[in-house]
Amino acid sequence: MSHISPVLWQFLQHWLSNFPLWPPEASTIAPQMDALIFFMILVSLIGLTIVILFIVGFSVLYRKQRHPVAVQIEGSTLLEATWTIIPLGLFLVMFVWGSLIYFRVYTPPANAMNIYVVGKQWMWKAEHPGGQHEINALHIPVGRPIQLTLISQDVFHSFSIPAFRVKREAIPGRYTSVWFQATKPGTYHLFCTQYCGTNHSAMIGQIVAMTPDDYKKWLDESNSGNSLAQNGERLFASLSCNACHSGRADARGPSLANVFGSTLTLTTGEKVNVDEAYLRQAILSPSEHVTQGYVPIMPTYQGQISEDGVFALIEYIKSLNSNYRVEQTLTTTDLLPESEGKAAPATAEKGAVKQ
């Protein structure tokens, strides 16, 4: 009892003041989503009312006292057709409408600003292109489409922002993405909505939508000194990627300048678009798709780079429009600390035995 009564007290206190029934609408997609949901609620209410009216009506009209002898009726094809076709039609409307929204949520516009998000047990880590990173929080400007590129380092997680009506699962081993455009500055819930183990319910955070000015201020304050691409560049050097991808004519690996967004032909003859997902694959399991004209000598970096590191590398490769930077790095490699510069990829046997 002693446990219950403060609860009751608390409850009464919050009874009227703190009792929201609908989440805030804070993104461009939210009103569209709500329109669909309202439509479905309306249809459901009408359908439910019809069913209940019939049940209650018939129960009153044909209760035994009033209607002692039942009239046997076989059925009615007309009625049967009615209640097949009308619900089907309504469901199909929902299907089309829903699919339109679905594709809208999962097709980012070309001009979206990309933020990388890594989920791991039990936190969210966001990497802004400028090198700012944050944990269990995401600062974004309103009025600008933001694309999230998500990945998980261990199990399934799900990045959910109810106020924006968007959600996307962060799955291990593969990038997923979602986009949104916030409309109202404010602080909103961020939930992990896919059960991911013990502290699943603690894997929550805040989405802080800010005016563009505030956002700029925030960016400057949280600057860590290096942009994501610069971090990638350091990694590129310290993992000796530039040993092969030097961009020089005698290099063992292909030049990576402008490779992002291009179309490559593989040794199998297949053509692939180079996007973030492809770059990740190329780094972590290079032998699964070998570019035409090259042999699969690139070692795997699986287990040696964290997902954040991969993001940095990708951002770096995306930023390469010439090999000038690579060659610069090449000449400065000697300046890097001894241990880092020599970090040669471990032999694969070791990696396999570990499993």
Added chain:
Amino acid sequence: MSEPHAHDNAAAHGEDEHHIVSWRVYLAIVLILLAATGTTAAVSYVDLGIFNAVVALAIGVTKATLVVLFFMHVKYSTKLTKLTVASGIFTFLVLIGMTLADYITRAWGNW
């Protein structure tokens, strides 16, 4: 059928009046099966590209069909048995086909 009898074809296909397949059929089938095994093993040494898998599976399906039809007597069984076999294969194909619908179309477009 003024007096409908409910046991599906029970009278016609009971143990009493069972269709007995001649042993010669069995012998013929087993010889075909062995020959097919030899063929499929031999073909795997020839480079047919993607058709290696196709041929191997085609031979496998043929062999399985023969076993089902003759060793398992489906050729001589009731419609119900045939339907049962068909529904098993159908559901298996649903599992494969609908799952592949996801895997194959993942590469479409760039998400």
Added chain:
Amino acid sequence: MSDSQVIVHGAEKAGHHEHPSYQRHHFETTAQQFDATNFAMWIFLLTEIMFFGGLFMAYLIFRNWYYPAFVEGSHQLSMFWGTMNTTVLIVSSFTMAMGVWCAEKKLKNGLVWSLILTFLLGLGFLGIKSIEWTEKVEKHHVPGFHYSIQAFTNPASDPEVYKEYHDNPLPPDMAAHTQVYFFLYFAMTGMHALHMVIGVGILAVMIFLARAGAYTNGHFTFVENFGLYWHFVDIIWIFLYPLLYLISRHT
């Protein structure tokens, strides 16, 4: 609510005519009994199709993803023993079919001998399977237990296989995926072998019962249904053989 009248119209008068001793009480005729149990066996085989179906699904996905690993994994299997086993199993299916035939014809000795042959062939299959598995254990190709990818990153280290296929070395990350191949190999052949073990066990009992004349009195349902099971297990192997053994054997 106390009217307990019983409104039932008899199909046949109670007491019935004589039934053979093997007819279960709740069936009206032996034909019905045969039909029902036979149909039940088929339904059971349906569940088996779906059971193995899941494994085939997994196989299909990974074979497409890690084709080179599957090729070299497959090269590690012995063509000789694989083909041998296929032959053994097909012949055992034949002897089983003959067993059913003998039961139908009420040929007791024929039945007993067919069952014994089937039994021996089944044991033979399992024997060969265990030879193959032992080899995998020795070569450290059992996933999860001291797995070694040496034979794939450096095929020449396994001269016997290398002599035949001259495989190119796999890059280490692809070589690691041979584990997936061998996992599926063990899962599929293991599940199959489990079915064989059950089958062989039942056969052993059947041989004794057959010698006592249990199936040659006109009631051969059990033999027939067991035959269905045995043939089904054979069919699974008919697919396992090309899928696991025959991946790109040409050099």
Added chain:
Amino acid sequence: MNYLSKEKGLLSWLLTGDHKRIAILYLISITFFFFIGGALAGLIRLELLTPQPDLMAADTYNKVFSMHGIIMVFLFLVPSVPATIGNFCLPMMVGAKDLALPKINLLSWYLYVAAGVLMLYTMIAGGVDTGWTFTTPLSTHYLNSHVISAGMAAFIAGFSSIFTGLNFIVTTHKMRAPGMTWFRLPLFVWSHYAASILMILGTPVLAISLVLIMLERVAGIGVFDPAKGGDPLLFQHLFWFYSHPAVYIMILPGMGVISEVVSTFARKRVFGYTAVAFSSVAIAVFAFFVWEHHMFIMGVSNYSTLVFSLLTMLVAVPSAIKIFNWTFTLYQGSITFETPMLYAFGFMGLFTIGGLTGVFLGTTGADIHLTETYFIVAHFHFVMVGGMLMAFLSGIHFWWPKMTGRMYPEKISQLAALITFLGFNLTFFPQFILGMMGMPRRYAAYPPEFQTLNVFSTAGATVLGVGYLLPILYLTWSLKYGEIAGGNPWQATGLEWQTQSPPLTENFPEIPIMDHEAYDYEWLERQREKEVPSVG
């Protein structure tokens, strides 16, 4: 002399082949597990009374809801109607002496018991926290709880349900009495037939995916773990290939009960018999084509969601057809409102809500917002508890006189039905709103603004618990003190009612001939006029 009194002693029960006795064994065991699952639900609701995880740590909470889900689904709801009422009535309804394979039937119960014991062991040994969906790679590589024994329990329970389904299919095909054509079968048999198809074709796929999970845990390799080259979505595909059809395994038998009950208490043939029969089969067929709607946001191909979403819309239609047909069965009927009928009304209303919210989730766009929130929790409790559990209670009351020969007390049972209905709505309706607000499921702690609705929900669960305890009490009471029921207390038309209560061991004194259509109340009248004088 009847099936209960024919033989005495525990052994005569444990070795019985009689479908009616096995049904009773099942009834006792699933009730036991329902109350364990219910107690766990009570713990869930208590914990969620406050936003902080103060009653139990997150870890414990995860175990509690996982075991609640696993027990309720695999050990209660899947076998609930089919293994008890179905086992009891189906052979009688088709006019057979027993199911086709009595030994397999008994084996099915023993497998169920083995699964139950293993599950209890899992609980005592420390529990499992995978959620009932066993999501990989969480379940295979990241948890230290008793995943293997829980998986094994679900695996074995699966085989128990396969054997039940197998028996029903064979019995329906091969054991029908003379004159019992397919379209004279009660709709109860049709819906069990449809559910059985799902059991035999779906469950093996669950079995193999559980086997792979166990192997993966033992050997530490990955077909499902991407870090080791596996594919976690493959597991999702295999699991939901079973578990979507499984939700229809969990509702179709209940729909069969509703058909019987509504027809009996409206004293009318079910409106559109063939439409209802075929919609059961249609549900069974379409059920295999929609599983991906559980994976819409999991990174499956966007194009494939179109196919699966469309098919989800199609599979919803047959359910709508059924609801309307039951409604119109009332039209021109002569309706009475005994307890089974009250539960049936509850079913119709609540299942409609649950089903329609299912359509929300099947709509890809709305699913983005609603998935993995309390909206889903509300959806599936509306269909499973508001739907199937109501149908189960309806059926138990309806066939109680047949099973035991005694009537239950009518007034108090009507009260219980009412309490259940109100408690149910109070428990689960607020969860729709919570879900709309975005409250994630499987959360031990939640933001404070969700508390009010959660308190409602917990309060409702308490009422609901009372609603479920009452039947246990008065039904047990009625075993001894209930009024003697007689053969056909409801004046229903099914063959099972045309024999004594409780029935003989072989059901009928002689095999019946079906010489009239199903739900032929005029035939029943004629029989009464003919036979009443002759029965003292």
